[in-house]
Amino acid sequence: SAVISQKPSRDICQRGTSLTIQCQVDSQVTMMFWYRQQPGQSLTLIATANQGSEATYESGFVIDKFPISRPNLTFSTLTVSNMSPEDSSIYLCSVVTDYEQYFGPGTRLTVT
Amino acid sequence: TQLLEQSPQFLSIQEGENLTVYCNSSSVFSSLQWYRQEPGEGPVLLVTVVTGGEVKKLKRLTFQFGDARKDSSLHITAAQPGDTGLYLCAGDNAGNMLTFGGGTRLMVKP
Numbered sequence: 360s361a362v363i364s365q366k367p368s369r370d371i372c373q374r375g376t377s378l379t380i381q382c383q384v385d386s387q388v389t390m391m392f393w394y395r396q397q398p399g400q401s402l403t404l405i406a407t408a409n410q411g412s413e414a415t416y417e418s419g420f421v422i423d424k425f426p427i428s429r430p431n432l433t434f435s436t437l438t439v440s441n442m443s444p445e446d447s448s449i450y451l452c453s454v455v456t457d458y459e460q461y462f463g464p465g466t467r468l469t470v471t
Numbered sequence: 472t473q474l475l476e477q478s479p480q481f482l483s484i485q486e487g488e489n490l491t492v493y494c495n496s497s498s499v500f501s502s503l504q505w506y507r508q509e510p511g512e513g514p515v516l517l518v519t520v521v522t523g524g525e526v527k528k529l530k531r532l533t534f535q536f537g538d539a540r541k542d543s544s545l546h547i548t549a550a551q552p553g554d555t556g557l558y559l560c561a562g563d564n565a566g567n568m569l570t571f572g573g574g575t576r577l578m579v580k581p
Contacts, residue, residue, distance in 0.1 A: 363513075401559060401574040402514070451513050460504065460561070460569055462513035 361386055361456045363463035371469045372442055379438045380466045382452035387432035392453040393425070396465070402451065408435050442470045474498070475562055477572035484550055485580050492545040492575045494560035500570075501563050503543045505534055508557040550579045 362385040372378050382391065393405040406414045406427055414427040428436045439446050449465040475496045484490055494503070502521045506514035518527050520536035520543060527534045531554075533546040547554055557576050561569040 399576070402571045404568070407568070453513075458502070458563075459516055459519055460563075461516060462506075464511075464513045467511070 360459075361388065361454050361461040363452060363454060363461060365450075365452060365463040365466050367466060368464065369467040369469075371471060373471060374443055376442055377438055377440045378442065378468060379436050380450055380452075380468075382435045382437070382463055384433045384454050386456065388454040388456055389432070390455055391429065391435045392455075392460075393427065393435070393437045394451040394453060394462075396449040396451060398448075405437070405450075439468065442468075444470045446470050475560055475570050475572035477558075477560055477575050479575060480573060481576050481578075483578045483580065486551055487549050488579075490547050490550055490577070492547075492558055492560075492577075493542070494544065494562075494572050495542045496562060496570075497541065498562070498564070498570075499540050501540070503536055503540075504561045504563065504569070505543070505545055506559040506561065508559060509555075514557075514559055547577075550577075552579045552581050555579050 364383045366381045391408045394402040395405055396402050404417050405420045406416045408414045408427045408429040410429045410432050424440055426438045447470045449467050451465045452463045453460055478493050502519055504519045505517045508514040518534045523538045523540045525536045531548045535544050555578050557574050559574050560572040
């Protein structure tokens with residue numbers, strides 16, 4: 360299993376600003392994932408972040424809007440840039456270990 | 472694109488009732504995972520099923536993986552208010568990429 364923490368747990372931000380979300384894992388993992396979960400919805404994969412390489416973004420998500428860093432095997436950040444109210448969501452990081460996927464508690468973002 | 476359809480989307484039942492949630496796809500998955508998510512928290516892994524026809528039990532929860540590994544079901548016996556939450560199925564195509572179903576929001580009333 361894996362224990363994942365995220366910071367901040369929630370934030371209220373103004374339109375046009377940026378927020379960086381941190382994800383810390385208690386063990387070294389190769390792949391980390393960032394998901395978005397809009398209110399009442401399922402999870403949508405934003406990107407996959409491997410240490411030492413550029414993140415791979417899913418359709419509809421671009422690096423300029425959601426830059427990701429992966430400086431080591433236990434940490435990653437996701438930045439939500441130039442925010443608009445449509446970016447209000449829960450953002451979750453996730454890792455795979457022992458062929459099973461585990462999630463952090465999420466960051467609840469509200470953009471006003 | 473692999474899609475997973477979950478049904479029902481919403482379910483409101485009384486304590487003590489039984490229920491079944493379905494997760495269906497036209498694609499084959501190497502494994503399928505079920506999660507429960509409570510408000511303000513991330514999804515928590517309940518079980519992973521790997522073999523076609525596999526049945527796993529977790530207390531009052533019974534998970535089944537279809538013979539063809541395209542579908543799965545979650546059956547809850549004698550539901551309790553503590554079972555309330557969002558249930559998500561997710562299929563793994565062996566590339567470490569999960570495809571999530573749309574989720575089933577369950578409310579169990581005391």
